[in-house]
Amino acid sequence: MTAALATKPRTAALDRDTAMRLATTEYERFLALLQGLTPDDWAKPTDCPGWDVRAMAAHLLGMAEMSASMRESLRQVKAAQSRDGVFIDELTALQIEERAQMTPAQIVSRYAEVTPRAVKARRRTPWFVRGRKMPGTQLINGRHEEWTLGFLTDVIMTRDPWMHRVDISRATGAPMVLTADHDGVLVDDVVREWAARHGRPFTLTLTGPAGGTRGSDGPELEYDAVEFCRALSGRGTAPLDTEVPF
Structure with missing residues (x-):
């Protein structure tokens, strides 16, 4: 039996200024992470099966070049x-394959060059383009749903490097820079989407610099903020059986 289709295309809840501020900072933090890696770090495996750090960085470079x-x-x-194959799997495989001959230094240099243009292009995407539906559907929580281009450009294209920054930090032991004014805002948007998706009462306490308490009723849940997001992304068991796309 085919999964049901959600009725309305998903849109970004973040306002544009906040979304672009998060995008700018996340590109900067991901670049700083790459710049601090040792030569041995690039071959270390990540939580994404089949991807080492170098493959993950090549994917993020490909996504930034798409955005730019x-x-x-x-x-x-x-x-x-x-x-x-499945479109997103084929896209990420393509991005990694096309950058297979680049050295880590070349990946870092190109990422530094292209990400300011990626932010500029995302910021300049007009409202009528952001409101259009993306081609195809995404399978989330057993249901096919449609996304607007704005949800992709304002939300997913920032969540993606954020989650992979977590992956690389875990793989290499590099510090994960976390602040309330950046990571806390990003996590809060994730929590709000998670709550809307499951639609049940909850009291959620997230610990760490990106944490906080949300909700006031229902089961009491407590997680580290980063681990909570990892679980929602499929890197663990999603609380209340509700995943959120990254």
């Missing part, structure tokens, strides 16, 4: 769609 250029975005999408 409409032409490059269309090229990558067309190339991924020409393959036989």
